[in-house]
Amino acid sequence: MPRFPLLASLTRHRLTVLLLVVQVACTCAIACNVALMIAGRVASMRQSSGVAEEQLVMIDSTAMGRQDNPLARHQADLAALRAIPGVKAAAAVDALPFNGDNWSNGIATAPGSPAHLAATAFDGTPGELQTLGLQLVEGRDFRSDEYLPVDSGHDWAGIDRVSVVIVTRALARRLFPGRDPLGRSIYPGDHPVRIVGVVDHLLRPDLESGGDGNEDSTLFPMLPDTRDVTYVLRTAPALRGHVLKQAMRTLQRLDGERILDHARSFARLRADYFRHDRTMLGLLLAAALGLLLVTAVGIAGLASFWVQQRRRSIGIRRAVGATRRDIRRYFQAENALIVAGGIVLGSVLAYALNLALMTRYELPRLPWFYLPAGALALWGLGQLAVLGPALRAAAVPPVVATRAA
Amino acid sequence: MPAHYLALALRSLRHHRVLTALMILAIGLGIGASMTMITVLHAMSGDPLPGRSGRLYTPQLDPRPLSRGKPGRAVADDLPGSLTWPDAMALLRARRADRQAAMAPGIVAVRPGSTALHPFFAHGHYATADFFAMFGTPFRAGGGWSAADDDARARVVVLNAGLARRLFGDAPAVGRTLRLDDADFRVAGVLDDWHPQPAFYMPRNGHGQAFGEADQFFLPLATALDLKLAITGNFSCWGGGGDDRRSDHCTWVQFWTELDNPARARAYRDFLDAYWRDQQAHGRFPRPAQARLYGLVAWLDHEHLIPADLRLQLWLALGFLGVCMVNTVGLLLAKFLRRGGEIGVRRALGARRRDIFAQLGVESAAIGLAGGVLGLALAQLGLWSVRSRPDGYAQLAHMDTAMLFGTFALAVAASVLAGLLPAWRACRIAPALQLKAS
Numbered sequence A: 001m002p003r004f005p006l007l008a009s010l011t012r013h014r015l016t017v018l019l020l021v022v023q024v025a026c027t028c029a030i031a032c033n034v035a036l037m038i039a040g041r042v043a044s045m046r047q048s049s050g051v052a053e054e055q056l057v058m059i060d061s062t063a064m065g066r067q068d069n070p071l072a073r074h075q076a077d078l079a080a081l082r083a084i085p086g087v088k089a090a091a092a093v094d095a096l097p098f099n100g101d102n103w104s105n106g107i108a109t110a111p112g113s114p115a116h117l118a119a120t121a122f123d124g125t126p127g128e129l130q131t132l133g134l135q136l137v138e139g140r141d142f143r144s145d146e147y148l149p150v151d152s153g154h155d156w157a158g159i160d161r162v163s164v165v166i167v168t169r170a171l172a173r174r175l176f177p178g179r180d181p182l183g184r185s186i187y188p189g190d191h192p193v194r195i196v197g198v199v200d201h202l203l204r205p206d207l208e209s210g211g212d213g214n215e216d217s218t219l220f221p222m223l224p225d226t227r228d229v230t231y232v233l234r235t236a237p238a239l240r241g242h243v244l245k246q247a248m249r250t251l252q253r254l255d256g257e258r259i260l261d262h263a264r265s266f267a268r269l270r271a272d273y274f275r276h277d278r279t280m281l282g283l284l285l286a287a288a289l290g291l292l293l294v295t296a297v298g299i300a301g302l303a304s305f306w307v308q309q310r311r312r313s314i315g316i317r318r319a320v321g322a323t324r325r326d327i328r329r330y331f332q333a334e335n336a337l338i339v340a341g342g343i344v345l346g347s348v349l350a351y352a353l354n355l356a357l358m359t360r361y362e363l364p365r366l367p368w369f370y371l372p373a374g375a376l377a378l379w380g381l382g383q384l385a386v387l388g389p390a391l392r393a394a395a396v397p398p399v400v401a402t403r404a405a
Numbered sequence B: 001m002p003a004h005y006l007a008l009a010l011r012s013l014r015h016h017r018v019l020t021a022l023m024i025l026a027i028g029l030g031i032g033a034s035m036t037m038i039t040v041l042h043a044m045s046g047d048p049l050p051g052r053s054g055r056l057y058t059p060q061l062d063p064r065p066l067s068r069g070k071p072g073r074a075v076a077d078d079l080p081g082s083l084t085w086p087d088a089m090a091l092l093r094a095r096r097a098d099r100q101a102a103m104a105p106g107i108v109a110v111r112p113g114s115t116a117l118h119p120f121f122a123h124g125h126y127a128t129a130d131f132f133a134m135f136g137t138p139f140r141a142g143g144g145w146s147a148a149d150d151d152a153r154a155r156v157v158v159l160n161a162g163l164a165r166r167l168f169g170d171a172p173a174v175g176r177t178l179r180l181d182d183a184d185f186r187v188a189g190v191l192d193d194w195h196p197q198p199a200f201y202m203p204r205n206g207h208g209q210a211f212g213e214a215d216q217f218f219l220p221l222a223t224a225l226d227l228k229l230a231i232t233g234n235f236s237c238w239g240g241g242g243d244d245r246r247s248d249h250c251t252w253v254q255f256w257t258e259l260d261n262p263a264r265a266r267a268y269r270d271f272l273d274a275y276w277r278d279q280q281a282h283g284r285f286p287r288p289a290q291a292r293l294y295g296l297v298a299w300l301d302h303e304h305l306i307p308a309d310l311r312l313q314l315w316l317a318l319g320f321l322g323v324c325m326v327n328t329v330g331l332l333l334a335k336f337l338r339r340g341g342e343i344g345v346r347r348a349l350g351a352r353r354r355d356i357f358a359q360l361g362v363e364s365a366a367i368g369l370a371g372g373v374l375g376l377a378l379a380q381l382g383l384w385s386v387r388s389r390p391d392g393y394a395q396l397a398h399m400d401t402a403m404l405f406g407t408f409a410l411a412v413a414a415s416v417l418a419g420l421l422p423a424w425r426a427c428r429i430a431p432a433l434q435l436k437a438s
Helices: A003-011 A014-045 A070-082 A128-132 A169-175 A237-254 A266-273 A275-309 A311-319 A324-361 A370-394 A398-402 B002-015 B017-044 B085-094 B131-135 B147-151 B161-168 B221-226 B262-281 B296-303 B308-338 B340-348 B353-387 B392-396 B401-426 B431-437
Strands: A056-062 A087-093 A104-107 A117-123 A136-139 A164-168 A193-199 A217-220 A228-235 A259-265 B056-060 B099-111 B120-127 B139-142 B156-159 B177-180 B183-191 B217-220 B250-258 B292-295
Touching (some): A014 A275, A056 A237, A056 A266, A070 A237, A275 A324, A311 A324, B002 B017, B002 B353, B017 B308, B017 B353, B017 B392, B056 B262, B056 B296, B147 B221, B262 B292, B340 B353, B353 B392
Parallel strands (some): A117 A217
Antiparallel strands (some): A056 A228, A104 A117, B056 B250, B099 B120, B099 B250, B139 B183, B156 B217
């Protein structure tokens, strides 16, 4: 393939070539960063919550009127809920992944020292671990004599009396890197609380984008005693709708004055939590595809112009012995060269754009492999777009050379 | 002559149908995406209280201890956004503004007496008496309450039209009794669907509450405190001693003042400054950040109410428009240069550069106009899809006349800009060279 004439012909269309290079560069820069955003959203949407998502349904219940003994009422409600056919386990809790009810405590690892981080407190009735389906990887579950009320009436003072805690593996690693967390004490309040167990995963009720503290969760043997509580039921996936309806009816029957809210399956809770991200994901995908489409169209349009413009020279080349394949490959090589120029410029632009987005929108740094991947995609797109015009060029018969332009 | 150029342009455009369609599509897509986002952001940055916002100010104090927050972070812009109860009450009692009110958002359980309606939660605001007069809330019936009611912790409530209709239907609501949580309230007034957007008087939080649903009820702040009604805003405490609402180490109260002229505003600033110094002399306000007084618009700017995702979408749309324009410039350039022979002949026959430029300019303007029309249609489609989103701001996404003209101006400007460079390049074609070459 003769390189020199190819470059020489490009210099005849300097401005047009420059525009195409700029377009490819901008597309490369924007598409790489959009791809990064898409990857970030998808990763955040696919995080495992740690609970048995396909088997859980829940209802928020808020009692009206004076509450003399909320613990007894929760007990009575739970007993009735467990009696519903199909319910494998039930618990009253004050927080769940994705439900937004986040009560966090600063956690210190020595008395009187400043808090390392803030961790969500998950409180619930005995059996919370089995009901949620949390995987205990070390240690043990709470014993029944360890449970005490949250004591919301006195500023959640239960946190200063509770003696044991179960933490997530991620939190244990953040608090005690490289050491065995079992038996060590943390200080969520003024008093030491001993770690007796470690669960595999448990996401917090609210996620931070790009934060590494999304699994800073602590489980305490504390019984919710506010007037609002969340009942979680575990059942077979196929029975979820039916169990939810029965549970609503049961709770309404026990106390008609209460407000029942957010009756839904965990799958629905997750979908609701990420609804906004899904919209954004759709928009980002549309933007990326639109960009690539427009660029492909631009490449194809320009290429077909050049083919028309050079019909005569193509004819001459064919007449002096060039094969169809030579002509086709000429246009393909020309396109590859232009797109390569665009990619080089686009890589610089992509990093510049990434830097700007990092400071303003907390986007992570562009991993290195995005650029070769983007380059390959754009290069392939360019070849695809130029294929039609190149084939048309190859079809120009040698006889054109003998005619007037 | 322009009519002739138009005819020429249309003929040329028809000649290259596919290419013309591609250029129009590119411009249309770019314009449509950009205008959708610009319209959404324009609607979100509107004035919530036209004619009144210029007189409304919010005082800001930062009572937090020095040690909070990450070190090295700029402290100047980092305000709690809310006041403590003692500070709010001190400013309220000082009565240095023409009107002033303290407020906080809350949620109560509404318990209709009738058996047909189950109890349900309603979102609203706890406020002091001046709230209604200061914000000029339109009353459909009845009125607000007095400062004496505040002091007496009176159990009165003002309903917004929606909640009144839900509870009482078309019957008059004023004077009726309503059970909220565990206390009976007398309905003092009904508002006429008051729903300023953005809800500037909301405390900040991460969920874009400024563009949420309208407040459903209003009741005296002192009454809410008395009955321990739930607060839904940011309740931020530091130090020990629990989260007692009346303590001086929890910020949760929003405070707004009405100051009728700039002189009054200056005087209020001085008063705030004096208050801050006095409190500092008594050992409070350890941070060097002074007391500030923000006008309504300045406060909205400070709070960055527009979600980051939306701003990102705007930049994305503009970037897309940019690529679409570069695309169109390239295609037009190739197209015009290909007509070098024709242009050469026209030049040789005496056409001036200016004439060539005008002829080609008309052609690119025609493309731009068509792209603009397509863009407008696509923007309407885009806004329709935005309105179907679950976010609170979605309902604001409508195009007003100004934005309609703006769209068109942008479309024409974009395409004329896109046509300028190719037309300029083409009109520089030397006639002799082209004639010789062909």
